[in-house]
Amino acid sequence: MNTNIFALASGLSDQELLARIAALAGKEREASVELVAHLAELDTRASLYAAQGHGSLFTYCTEILKLSEDAACNRIYAARTCRRFPVILDALASGALSLTSVRMLSPHLTPENHEAVLARASGRSRREIEALVAELAPRPDVPSSVRKLPGVTPAAPPPLSAPAPPPAIEVKPTAVMPPESVLPTSAPAARPATRRPIVETTSPERYRVQFTIGRESHDKLRRVQALLRREIPDGDPGAIFDRAIALLLERVEKEKLGAATKPRAPRAIRPGTDSPVSNGRLTSRHTPSHVKRSAWRSDGGQCAFVSEDGRRCAERAFLEFHHIRAYALGGPTTTENISLRCRRHNQYEAELVFGPRNRGIEGGS
Ligand SMILES: [Zn+2]
Known part of the structure; x- marks a missing residue:
């Protein structure tokens, strides 16, 4: 049956294909809004999913509805937030807000600010929502740190039986559940550690950057810290990163664009043509x-x-x-x-x- 859909799709003209995809995306949004609204109702009838053997709405969503953990969290967040502010259902239906945006904004919405915040969030990208959240609830700069990740030293691997050390990652504020949360701790409040690089807005004009480097780069960092002890007494890796990225940018621009501090005069133009x-x-x-x-x-x-x-x-x-x-x-x-x-x-x-x-x-x- 699904191969049939392929055949149908390949038979569409370019315009028909675009129109069909837009219609399908609209239907998907509609279905998702309806699901969110019904989950909000189910959330108030805890005995209903408890009777089915589920300790939380989250496990009901992942085990019975076959939603991924992330999809379940987004929908439960949205359900609870929509119950507080029903106007969000319309924003979800029109596509002005995504489920992820609602999840990120949810802890910061109040009866007083929600209209203004939702208007500002309308149609914004994830990164823009992150900046908005940072403005609503600025966080102090994280202290710079260089930490060794568990179990990555080839020279001295930890014994296999050793318990895994706690993940070297902070829990993002977007992962904080609403107060009435009944999600298990395995849900977003304690997500598994990720090694993906992170660039996150913490407050207006401030960003938290997190990544992992190899031993060679780590040794270079230590050497630069030692050499710059006078200029950067505390050896702050953030300050060193600032200097390093400025130098790299200058060099890359020079390589890619031939950026000259004193631009040379353009070459002679042959009369009658535009060509050098x-x-x-x-x-x-x-x-x-x-x-x-x-x-x-x-x-x-x-x-x-x-x-x-x-x-x-x-x-x-x-x-x-x-x-x-x-x-x-x-x-x-x-x-x-x-x-x-x-x-x-x-x-x-x-x-x-x-x-x-x-x-x-x-x-x-
Ligand atoms: Zn382009």
């Missing part, structure tokens, strides 16, 4: 540094593709220098004709000009 000349011959499609810098500046380090309905691409990674008028069609490599594109949009625009079969022609331009 070198020794009297047209230069190749190679993009000179001053052109790269100019494109980077004018496009703000972001893909400059704008869709027909005016939506600008938000990509900032893997950007390429794109010839607005294709190089193969005589488009010059000048500041006016070079613009930033992400890989996908560079390819997409090449396909608009050359067709999908010749995507290699302008790729990387």
